[in-house]
Each structure stands twice: as structure tokens, then as C-alpha cells.
Amino acid sequence: MADFNPIHLWKRFLALPNEDLGKTLVFAFLVTFVASVIVSVAAVTLTPFYQQNLDRERQARMEEMVASLSVMSDILSELKIDDFDVRIVDLSSGTFAKDIDPTSYNQREAARDPKQSLSLPRDSDTAGIRQRANFAPVYILRRDQALELIVFPVRGVGYQSMLYAFLALEADANTIAGLSFYEQGETPGVGARITEPDWQAHWPGKTLADENGDIRISVVRGRGQGRFEVDGISGATRTGNGVSNMLHFWLGDFGFGPFLKRIQAGEIRL
Amino acid sequence: MKQAYAHLTDPLIKANPITLHILGICSALAVTTSVSTALTMSAALTVVLVLSSAMISAIRHHMPTAIRLIVQITIIASLVIVMDLFLRAFAFEMSKRLSIFVGLIVTNCLVLGRAEAFARRNPVWPSVLDALGNGLGYSIVLLTVGTIRELFGVGTLLGYEILPLVENGGWFRPMHVMLLAPSAFFIVGFLVWVIRSLRPEQAETPEFRILSHDETAQS
Numbered sequence: 001m002a003d004f005n006p007i008h009l010w011k012r013f014l015a016l017p018n019e020d021l022g023k024t025l026v027f028a029f030l031v032t033f034v035a036s037v038i039v040s041v042a043a044v045t046l047t048p049f050y051q052q053n054l055d056r057e058r059q060a061r062m063e064e065m066v067a068s069l070s071v072m073s074d075i076l077s078e079l080k081i082d083d084f085d086v087r088i089v090d091l092s093s094g095t096f097a098k099d100i101d102p103t104s105y106n107q108r109e110a111a112r113d114p115k116q117s118l119s120l121p122r123d124s125d126t127a128g129i130r131q132r133a134n135f136a137p138v139y140i141l142r143r144d145q146a147l148e149l150i151v152f153p154v155r156g157v158g159y160q161s162m163l164y165a166f167l168a169l170e171a172d173a174n175t176i177a178g179l180s181f182y183e184q185g186e187t188p189g190v191g192a193r194i195t196e197p198d199w200q201a202h203w204p205g206k207t208l209a210d211e212n213g214d215i216r217i218s219v220v221r222g223r224g225q226g227r228f229e230v231d232g233i234s235g236a237t238r239t240g241n242g243v244s245n246m247l248h249f250w251l252g253d254f255g256f257g258p259f260l261k262r263i264q265a266g267e268i269r270l
Numbered sequence: 271m272k273q274a275y276a277h278l279t280d281p282l283i284k285a286n287p288i289t290l291h292i293l294g295i296c297s298a299l300a301v302t303t304s305v306s307t308a309l310t311m312s313a314a315l316t317v318v319l320v321l322s323s324a325m326i327s328a329i330r331h332h333m334p335t336a337i338r339l340i341v342q343i344t345i346i347a348s349l350v351i352v353m354d355l356f357l358r359a360f361a362f363e364m365s366k367r368l369s370i371f372v373g374l375i376v377t378n379c380l381v382l383g384r385a386e387a388f389a390r391r392n393p394v395w396p397s398v399l400d401a402l403g404n405g406l407g408y409s410i411v412l413l414t415v416g417t418i419r420e421l422f423g424v425g426t427l428l429g430y431e432i433l434p435l436v437e438n439g440g441w442f443r444p445m446h447v448m449l450l451a452p453s454a455f456f457i458v459g460f461l462v463w464v465i466r467s468l469r470p471e472q473a474e475t476p477e478f479r480i481l482s483h484d485e486t487a488q489s
Binding site: 014018019020023024027028031032035036038039042043046047049050053056057188192 | 332333334335336337340341344345347348349351352355356358359360362369370
């Protein structure tokens with residue numbers, strides 16, 4: 001007569017020798033099960049706090065970048081970050097999407113939702129992001145009614161992590177006013193130096209596209225020459241390439257390209 | 271009782287994991303540029319070490335021999351993930367400064383070393399004491415190195431100015447070498463030298479002897 005009393009079964013299991021294959025398998029299962037429960041519970045309960053920290057960080061970076069842009073320093077005193085005009089752009093048509101509330105739109109969540117995003121063809125996905133949300137926010141900053149800055153959120157794969165940055169353009173939509181990374185996981189001391197002000201100071205004044213409209217901006221190895229090249233960080237060539245590819249993607253046809261063309265053609269007045 | 275007490279106090283100096291066993295050096299170099307990072311790292315490692323030793327010791331009689339190391343690493347890795355998430359949630363700035371080194375506690379030889387050498391052969395309570403002692407021994411070295419590096423590297427301790435810097439109108443010119451990894455090597459080496467001079471029994475017997483000129487002439 002088989003004994004199905006769980007306590008007896010458990011005792012029989014424990015009494016097995018430690019070399020027993022069955023015991024090894026059951027033990028491995030139990031350990032991984034308990035470990036995964038602990039990790040899952042911790043992840044579910046702690047991630048909201050982490051997310052809050054990240055949001056705060058993003059906000060701080062945004063303010064930091066605005067503060068560091070020289071053109072802004074004199075009007076900063078009367079201008080608060082809330083005075084940013086946030087508009088949502090339909091990336092495929094390059095026009096403003098009127099029926100989306102900018103305050104509640106979350107680009108990152110949209111990029112994960114197949115209904116709200118586009119699965120990128122592999123050869124066009126230079127940024128390595130795979131899914132691109134259909135809509136993206138742009139931040140528009142005016143001074144005395146005149147357009148001062150347009151700020152775009154961009155992201156792309158660097159050497160070992162996803163890089164998140166804000167790209168600020170001047171009113172001609174072709175001159176860079178600043179590039180600020182607010183989230184990345186590159187190698188500390190090497191690729192992670194993209195977040196340092198010293199390196200970010202190379203960007204203001206550089207030009208995105210030449211007279212024919214081709215995107216030329218890139219991070220080069222060593223010293224950058226001319227208005228399209230930015231100094232690379234030694235030892236971080238792949239992070240630099242990732243930054244270049246990211247900008248090419250987001251300024252290209254699948255990114256803000258159509259929107260930028262409309263601005264330059266005067267079809268959209270900001 | 272006396273023996274239990276020894277589990278706790280021995281690893282502080284006498285059998286210190288860093289200066290005697292030379293374990294956990296990697297993080298000792300990386301996170302000791304300031305006292306606050308050294309303190310956080312020490313606390314994180316001590317918590318992981320104590321919990322993992324307790325868990326491994328609790329299941330030691332039923333640990334299948336074939337997958338012993340994998341089971342130990344699984345337990346340690348889960349605890350490290352939880353610790354990493356915890357720091358990211360409640361000490362975000364600090365977790366950014368420690369970057370990957372919290373995650374690397376998994377591969378810190380100290381944790382697996384204590385699990386292998388002690389926790390899997392001893393009851394729970396001595397294992398906890400041993401883990402706590404080793405965690406504190408690690409912390410002592412990290413804090414010593416961190417204090418020296420922060421004090422001479424930037425003239426502050428825990429961010430408070432101790433030595434007024436020249437650039438702020440004081441007299442102290444910071445030693446930038448202190449902020450580089452080699453300085454931690456020198457300081458740890460110096461600590462090993464001092465401790466082994468005071469406690470000659472710690473010095474290993476040499477594996478070979480260098481002959482003097484006279485001896486080589488004779489042979």
C-alpha cells in the first residue's frame with residue numbers, strides 16, 4: 001500500500017543519500033523555485049521605487065541640460081522647466097498628433113505595445129531598438145515668442161546597454177545645442193563617460209546635416225575635425241559608434257526625419 | 271561560548287579575509303575612493319554574506335554533492351539581486367556610484383569562500399557568527415582604505431571637509447593618485463605588511479629560499 005502522507009514522503013525524500021539523482025533533481029528544483037520567488041517578489045515590490053528614482057533623474061537631467069545651455073542662462077531666471085511646451089509628434093507623417101495628451105503619453109510603454117509601435121526592419125534599425133513607438137514627445141522652448149530650442153528624446157544601443165538621451169537643436173533644426181544622456185549602463189570610467197559634462201561640451205555648435213540634407217554628424221575616433229565630427233572617448237569606440245548610429249536613426253526616416261523636413265520646409269511653424 | 275566568540279572576532283584581524291586570505295580584493299580596490307561607498311558596499315556584502323551563510327548552513331545536510339556549488343551560487347546570486355534592487359529603490363545615488371560592484375558581490379570570492387569553507391560544514395549559529403565576523407573584517411579594511419583615500423585624495427571624510435583644499439583657500443593639495451586604483455593596491459599591501467610584522471605567524475612559509483652568494487659558491 002503506497003503511503004501518500006506528505007510528511008512521510010518529505011521525510012523519505014530527506015533520508016535519501018545526497019548522491020541520489022532523484023534527490024538532486026528535486027533539490028535543484030526546490031532551490032531554484034524558492035530563489036525565483038524571492039527575486040520576483042523583490043522585483044515586483046521594489047521596481048516602482050526604482051522607476052520613481054529614474055523619473056526624478058530624467059527630470060533633473062532635463063533641467064541640468066537647460067541650465068547648461070549657454071543661450072538659456074540669461075532667461076532661465078524667469079523661465080521654469082514647466083514652461084516647456086510639450087507636443088506629440090506622429091513620427092511616420094512628421095505632423096503633430098492632436099488627439100494625444102502629452103502629459104499622460106508614455107513613449108517607453110508605447111514602444112512595448114505592438115499596437116502603438118512599429119516593428120523596425122532589421123536593416124533600418126541602426127539604433128538597435130527593434131520596436132519604435134508611433135508617437136514621440138518633443139519639447140519646444142520659446143523666448144519672447146520666438147523659437148529657441150527643440151528637444152528630442154532619443155535612445156539607442158551602445159556597447160552593452162540602452163542609452164537614453166535628450167538632443168537639443170537650435171531654431172534652424174540643424175545646429176546642435178546639446179546632447180545629454182540621462183540613463184545608460186556602459187562601462188564605468190570608459191563608455192559611461194558620455195554622461196560627463198566635459199564630453200557633452202563637445203556637442204553644442206555641431207551641425208547635423210550638410211547642404212544636401214544628408215545626416216553627417218558622427219562620433220569619430222580621436223579628435224573630431226570640422227562641424228560634423230565629435231571627439232570619441234578613447235577605449236569607448238563602440239559606445240561612440242552607438243551614439244552616432246542612434247542619432248542617425250532618430251534623425252532619419254524612421255525617427256524625427258519627416259518632422260524635421262517639415263520644419264525646414266516651413267510646413268510646420270513652431 | 272568562547273569558541274562562538276572566536277568565530278566572530280578571529281576574522282577581524284587575526285584571520286582577516288582581505289589581508290590574510292587576500293579574498294575580495296576586486297571590490298576593495300574599486301569602491302574605496304570614498305568612505306560612503308566603502309560603507310555601503312561593506313554593509314551590502316555583510317548582509318549578503320550573513321544571509322547566504324545562514325541559508326547554506328541550514329540545508330547543509332541535504333545538499334546534493336553533484337550540484338553543491340551551483341546551489342550555493344544560486345542562493346548567493348538571488349540575495350545579491352535583491353540587495354541590488356533594494357539599493358536602487360532606496361539609495362539610488364549610491365547605487366549609481368557603486369554601479370556594477372553590488373552585482374559583482376556574486377563573484378566576490380569572500381562570499382563563496384565562506385560558504386564552502388565554513389557554512390556547509392557547520393551549524394547555523396556559528397555560520398552566522400563566522401559570516402558576520404568576516405563581513406566586519408572586510409568592512410574594517412574597506413573603511414580603512416576608504417578613509418585614507420578620501421582624506422588624502424579629496425581632503426574630505428563622508429563629504430565633510432577635513433583638510434581645507436588650496437582651491438578653497440586652504441593649504442592642502444589633494445593627492446590625485448589616491449583616487450586611482452593603484453593607490454588601493456599600495457594601501458592594502460601596506461596593511462598586509464603592518465599586520466604581518468605585528469603578527470609574524472601570519473607570514474606564509476616561503477616556497478623556496480633565495481640562496482646567498484656564498485651558499486651558491488659552495489654548492
